[in-house]
Amino acid sequence: MSSTVLEVHNLRIEIPVAAGLLQPVRGISFGVDKGETLCIVGESGCGKSLTSLALMGLLPKAAVRSADRLEFRGRDLRGLGERQMSDIRGASMSMIFQEPMTSLNPAYTIGNQLEEAYLRHHRGKRAEARDRAIYLLEKVGISAAASRLKQYPHQLSGGLRQRVMIAMALMCGPELIIADEPTTALDVTIQAQILHLLADLQREFEMGMILITHDLGIVARVADKVAVMYAGKIVEEGPCERVFENPMHPYTQGLLRCIPVPGKTRRGEHLGSIPGLVPNLVGDIRGCMFRNRCPHAVDACLELGDTAVSLDGGHAYTCVRDVETIRASSSEPQPA
Amino acid sequence: MSTPEDVPALETVDVSCVFQVNQGFMRGRRPLRAVNGVSLRVPRGKVVGLVGESGCGKTTLAQILLGLLRPTAGDVRYDGVSASTFGRRDVARRIQPIFQDPYSSLNPTKTIRSIVSLPLRIHRVGEPSEWDDRVMQMLDMVGLPRRVAGSYPSQLSGGQRQRVAVARALIMRPEVVICDEPTSALDVSVQSQILNLLQDLKDELGLTYLLISHNLAVVEHMADRVAVMYLGRIVEEADTETLFSNPRHPYTRALLESVLTPDPRLGVPDSHLGTVFPNPIDPPSGCTFHPRCVDCMDVCKASAPTTTVEAGNRVECHLYGGDGKSRAAA
Numbered sequence: 001m002s003s004t005v006l007e008v009h010n011l012r013i014e015i016p017v018a019a020g021l022l023q024p025v026r027g028i029s030f031g032v033d034k035g036e037t038l039c040i041v042g043e044s045g046c047g048k049s050l051t052s053l054a055l056m057g058l059l060p061k062a063a064v065r066s067a068d069r070l071e072f073r074g075r076d077l078r079g080l081g082e083r084q085m086s087d088i089r090g091a092s093m094s095m096i097f098q099e100p101m102t103s104l105n106p107a108y109t110i111g112n113q114l115e116e117a118y119l120r121h122h123r124g125k126r127a128e129a130r131d132r133a134i135y136l137l138e139k140v141g142i143s144a145a146a147s148r149l150k151q152y153p154h155q156l157s158g159g160l161r162q163r164v165m166i167a168m169a170l171m172c173g174p175e176l177i178i179a180d181e182p183t184t185a186l187d188v189t190i191q192a193q194i195l196h197l198l199a200d201l202q203r204e205f206e207m208g209m210i211l212i213t214h215d216l217g218i219v220a221r222v223a224d225k226v227a228v229m230y231a232g233k234i235v236e237e238g239p240c241e242r243v244f245e246n247p248m249h250p251y252t253q254g255l256l257r258c259i260p261v262p263g264k265t266r267r268g269e270h271l272g273s274i275p276g277l278v279p280n281l282v283g284d285i286r287g288c289m290f291r292n293r294c295p296h297a298v299d300a301c302l303e304l305g306d307t308a309v310s311l312d313g314g315h316a317y318t319c320v321r322d323v324e325t326i327r328a329s330s331s332e333p334q335p336a
Numbered sequence: 337m338s339t340p341e342d343v344p345a346l347e348t349v350d351v352s353c354v355f356q357v358n359q360g361f362m363r364g365r366r367p368l369r370a371v372n373g374v375s376l377r378v379p380r381g382k383v384v385g386l387v388g389e390s391g392c393g394k395t396t397l398a399q400i401l402l403g404l405l406r407p408t409a410g411d412v413r414y415d416g417v418s419a420s421t422f423g424r425r426d427v428a429r430r431i432q433p434i435f436q437d438p439y440s441s442l443n444p445t446k447t448i449r450s451i452v453s454l455p456l457r458i459h460r461v462g463e464p465s466e467w468d469d470r471v472m473q474m475l476d477m478v479g480l481p482r483r484v485a486g487s488y489p490s491q492l493s494g495g496q497r498q499r500v501a502v503a504r505a506l507i508m509r510p511e512v513v514i515c516d517e518p519t520s521a522l523d524v525s526v527q528s529q530i531l532n533l534l535q536d537l538k539d540e541l542g543l544t545y546l547l548i549s550h551n552l553a554v555v556e557h558m559a560d561r562v563a564v565m566y567l568g569r570i571v572e573e574a575d576t577e578t579l580f581s582n583p584r585h586p587y588t589r590a591l592l593e594s595v596l597t598p599d600p601r602l603g604v605p606d607s608h609l610g611t612v613f614p615n616p617i618d619p620p621s622g623c624t625f626h627p628r629c630v631d632c633m634d635v636c637k638a639s640a641p642t643t644t645v646e647a648g649n650r651v652e653c654h655l656y657g658g659d660g661k662s663r664a665a666a
Contacts, residue, residue, distance in 0.1 A: 043523040044494075157613060158390070187389040188550055192594040195604040214524055217553075217596030221604045244600045258528035260557035261597050262580055267557055268535070271528035277493060 003034040005176045005208035006055070009069035013050050013232075015062055020283040024050050026232040030225075032176065032208040037199075039211045039219040039240070041255075042229035045278050048212045051229075052178045055210075056095055057085040073175065091121045094169040098181040100161035104153040110137075110164055111149025117171045129171075136167040140197055159190035163197070170201065176208045183218070195222055216259055220244050225314075228252045231279055231289035233306070238315030248309070248317040250294045250326060288318070296321050343416040345544045346378040346401060346431065346512050351410035352568075353396055357617060368617050370396040372568035373410070378512065383538070383545040385559030385576070387552060387591065391613060393568040394548050398514050401546065403427035415511075425459060432505040436517035438497035442489040448475075448500055449485040455508045474503040477540075478533060495526035499533065506537065512544045520551060531558060552595045556580055564588045567616060567624045574649035584651045586629045623654060631655060 013025040025047040032038050040048045054065045057077070070077045072093060077085070094117075097103040105113060111133055118129035130149070137145035140163040153161055162182065169177055179198065183191040199222055202209050213219060219226055223240040228249065236249040247253045257272025265271060276293035288294070291301035300320045309323070310316045319326060353371040371393045378384045388394050399405040401412060403424060412419040414430050422430075432455075435441040442451055452471045456462070462470070472482050478499040489497055498518065505513055515534065519527040531554065537543060549555050555562055556576060563573040564587065572585040583589045590607040610628050614620050620627050626636040635654050643650050644657030651657075 043525060159613075188552065188594040188596075189389060189590060189607050189609050192596070192605050192607050193609070195596075196606055199604055215596070216524065216598040220598040220600045221596050221602060223600075241600045244598060255524055256598065258524050259598065260528075260531070260553045262553055262556040262595065265557055267559075267576070270532045270535070271557070273528045273532060274525040 004031055005034055005036075005073060006032040006210075007069055007071045008055070009067060011051065011054060011065070011067040011070065013047070013054055013059065014064045014066075015060075017282060022282050023285060024232050024281055025054065026281075026285065028227075028229070028232075028234045030227055030234065030237070032210060034175070034208055035202065035206045036224045037202065037209045037211055037222055038225045038227065039213060039223035040227050040229055041213055041216060041219050043214055043278065046229040047232040048229050049180055052095065052180050052210065052212055055178060056089055056093065057082075058089075087121070090117050090174075091172040092174050093176045093178070094172070094174040096162075096165050096169050096177065096179040096182045098184055100158055100165050100185065103165060104161055106153050108152075109149060110151050110153065110156070114149070114164070114168050114171060117168055121172050132171060133167070136170050137164070139170075139201065140164075140167045141193075142167075158186055159194065162186060162190075162194055166194070166197065166201070170205070173205065174207060176210070177202070178210045178212070180212045181214070182211070184213075184215075191218075198222070216255060228255070232281055233289070233318070235290065235319075236317040238311070239313060242311075242313055242315040246311075246315070246327075248311070248315070248323070248326060249290075249319055250296055251290050252317075253326070254293075288320070296326055343380075344377040344413075345380040345415060346546065347413040347416070348374055348376050348397075348401070348407075349411045349413065350375055351397070351400060351407045351412060353393075353400055353405060354408045366617055369568050369619070370616065371400065371407070374565075374568070374570055376563055376570060376573070378544055378546050379561075380511075380544055381538075381542055382560040383547055383558050385555035385562040386546060386548045386565060387550060387555055387562060388565035389550065389613060391616065392565045394565055395516060397565070398433070398516050398546070398548055401514060402431060402433055428455075429459065429508055430510055431512040431514065432508060432510040434498075434501050434505050434513060434515045434518050437521045438494055438501050439489075439521070441501055442497055444489050446488070447485065448480075448487055448489070448492070451489070451500060452485075452503045452507055455504065459508065461508070470507060471503075474507050477506070477537070478503045493526075494522050495529060498522060498526075498530050502530075502533065502537070506541070506543075509541070510543075512546065514546045514548070516548045517550070518547070519554060520549065527554075534558070552591060553597070564591065567614060567619055569624070569652065571625065571653065572649075572651045574651075578649055584656060585653050586631050586655075587625050590628075590630075 009029045010027045011025060012027050015022040030038060042048045053059050059065055067078060114133040115129040118132055133149060134145045137148055142148055142160060142163055183194050211222060226240050226243045227234045227237040230251050236243060236252045247256055254274040260271055274293055279289045287302040288306060291297040304320045306318050307320050308316060308318050351371060351374050355368045355370055356365040357368045358365050374397060386394055400407050449471055452474055453467045456467050471485060475482055475485060480496060480499050484492060519530050522530060538545060547555060547558055559576050561575050562579045563570045566587050572588045583592050590609050593605045594607045608630050614624060622638050623636040623641050626632045633654060641652050641654045643652045
């Protein structure tokens with residue numbers, strides 16, 4: 001039995017809209033092993049959140065999901081009905097959502113919401129559910145766990161709510177956890193704590209984790225593998241160190257130049273930026289979608305834009321330009 | 337009007353703001369000290385960063401500076417003149433805000449032209465026939481195409497909306513702009529565009545910024561001086577280099593440790609801060625930071641620390657100043 005938890009091949013999402021066919025995710029492939037963290041990074045609208053919803057089978061009704069392979073622990077997810085999917089969801093594959101303020105139900109107690117997930121998969125074992133809830137609340141660093149069960153979400157701070165969300169995702173001991181921007185709404189100090197906690201729990205329970213974020217700082221610190229998404233495609237992927245030390249796709253390079261880094265970027269100097277806007281993904285899509293914002297774009301980008309290039313160590317990117325051209329630019333300063 | 341160099345554009349002297357919070361039926365009201373004796377100088381032409389966790393009073397302080405809230409004690413001074421001598425509109429001419437969320441800070445039923453020209457109409461500046469020209473100039477200045485003037489906020493992207501917010505703030509040519517988390521709702525590539533724009537406009541128009549942010553990397557990039565706020569007090573204030581290279585207050589150190597730089601060789605830092613942000617209605621005794629502090633001593637629980645000033649930089653902690661110096665060394 002291999003240690004692969006999730007295997008995705010050529011995942012596509014299509015949504016019919018008034019103007020034509022919207023293709024927010026256009027054929028992406030990735031895999032997650034046991035105990036491994038895959039970070040999907042990209043800006044809003046790149047399709048990263050829809051990807052996570054597609055894995056969970058939670059896409060909006062209008063959206064059509066297709067894939068050559070979509071296997072979770074060797075089980076094909078493609079043909080599963082809603083009932084079978086909900087047996088998996090929350091039990092062996094669970095999700096942590098972005099907003100701890102809105103994703104907890106304000107009308108039910110913490111205990112109620114924690115136990116609900118467990119009872120769905122272990123009928124009638126109320127006492128067991130309660131014990132598990134208390135155990136996990138303590139695990140995620142919440143003191144006086146037993147008394148917290150009676151509290152309502154509004155009585156907890158943002159950091160505590162996100163801890164409750166994490167505990168909830170762990171109730172049934174999942175093998176894969178999908179965290180969609182788990183720390184975006186939180187303070188930096190709390191963010192570090194939550195990431196610490198996630199990493200510890202992942203190690204302890206040997207879960208695979210998909211972490212979706214737009215923050216490259218988080219990616220660098222927690223990821224084993226990185227997939228950079230742009231306009232519905234993975235434009236660069238590979239082991240975390242390799243991608244950060246040797247970013248190849250012009251979009252990855254641009255993103256890394258955009259963020260101020262204490263000690264590296266100088267005050268008063270301009271930060272790098274990526275000109276232009278995210279392209280429209282409705283209708284006929286050809287070539288590399290980054291070409292109209294790319295400093296290295298040539299005519300060939302329109303026809304051969306998706307040429308994949310593999311470097312050693314599992315590092316790969318899609319670009320038609322030769323390695324020397326783009327590599328040279330990653331070290332030179334950004335023109336103002 | 338000429339102002340001596342050393343008079344700050346904006347200054348608060350021992351400003352406090354106390355809210356009376358209802359405790360529930362028959363339990364009466366208790367005071368919440370959102371801002372507790374804050375003295376802060378924002379020198380002309382400089383950028384002062386204000387950092388701290390949510391709930392520490394950053395935004396309340398901003399509202400006081402904007403004249404939207406009246407401090408319960410202390411004085412706000414614009415160019416060295418007490419705010420009590422200014423009317424609401426005079427304040428608005430000098431000082432303008434840029435808010436965090438460009439999705440909720442622009443009226444969705446108004447066109448961009450109407451949003452940007454609103455300050456002109458309120459203050460009746462110049463002739464109505466000139467207003468449109470000034471709106472167009474502002475759009476040019478913030479890097480928006482003129483054609484968006486007829487659009488509605490919903491037709492613009494997040495970055496474009498934040499540019500509209502910048503245009504609206506600057507059309508009155510204020511001296512001071514208070515940027516309350518100006519980029520935290522934006523994508524990485526857009527964030528850098530807005531930061532570059534703010535920097536250019538500052539140089540071009542000689543603006544003074546108070547930059548409120550919880551993103552310390554952004555503050556480090558933009559600010560000349562940084563003030564760190566905790567539970568309504570400024571616990572450390574220093575020039576940016578000193579604060580980032582030699583943070584003195586344990587809270588500042590914890591904040592800096594929490595910054596995630598994109599360095600894959602490092603793991604997730606542990607800030608040792610614990611989980612619980614204290615209840616501001618019921619603040620801890622002595623130094624309000626002591627329950628979360630790694631360097632907590634007995635004296636911290638008993639008495640509040642006083643401010644120690646050294647080379648223009650100040651810190652409020654028992655580790656420094658007086659007999660504390662020997663303790664810090666030990």
